[in-house]
Amino acid sequence: MGRLVPAVTRALDILELFLEGDGTLSAPDIVRRLQLPRTTVHELVTTLAARSYIVQVPGQPGRYRLGVRPYQLGSRYAEQLDLAAEGQQVARAVAETCDETVHVAILEGTDVIYIAKVDSTHAVRMVSAAGRRLPAHCTSVGKMLLASLPEQLLASRIQEGVPLVAMTPNSITDPVALREALDDIRRRGVAIENRESNPDVSCVAAPVRDRSGQVVAALSISVPMIRWSEDRRAELEQLALKGAGELSERLGHRGAA
Known part of the structure; x- marks a missing residue:
């Protein structure tokens, strides 16, 4: 230099x-x-x-x-920002810190689409891919994004009395229970997935904001249950918040994500 x-x-x-x-x-x-x-x-x-x-x-x-x-x-x-490219860079940095699988995802309807992914180097790791689509309510990134929606939009996507699809026995299928979970996510600022999309994996996720402060994506860290614990969860929550905050800054957001 x-x-x-x-x-x-x-x-x-x-x-x-x-x-x-x-x-x-x-x-x-x-x-x-x-x-x-x-x-x-x-x-x-x-x-x-x-x-x-x-x-x-x-x-x-x-x-x-x-x-x-x-x-x-x-x-x-x-104008030159590319959310997927910026997300991939931040995901790589987060993955290098925790050596777990890191995703960045966006919301489309009632599904999430993964736009960036960096794998863990562990032999036991989550198998997924950028571009994959999953029901939002079954994932930590999806629940984070649903919790960030205005009430009118959320009501149009999660309808009362209409059961939600299950991916595992732990998936939330009751819209009322999902809304309770989303309320908790809003209070805590992070989302947890407890083997809801994969019976062997749990995840934490944090919100990514653009320069207007709107939540436009979420960053998650996925961990096989053999490496999951309450202490590890708390550690990864902070790391996810830090990574999501860095990505938010790259998108022009000022202030904590």
């Missing part, structure tokens, strides 16, 4: 300050936060304003907010 340019680093430090608080700053604020000389801050602020990276706040002389240029750059970045 080449040498970092101090002036560019300082300009980027200034721009990143606008991600915090109410999104407005004065030159003295920047001096205090970054511990830079006043003349340096004045020159950098003047340059950023001249290039439309920051603009003065109307009616508040001396205060600045982000200008149109960062929005244009962010929009171009968003």
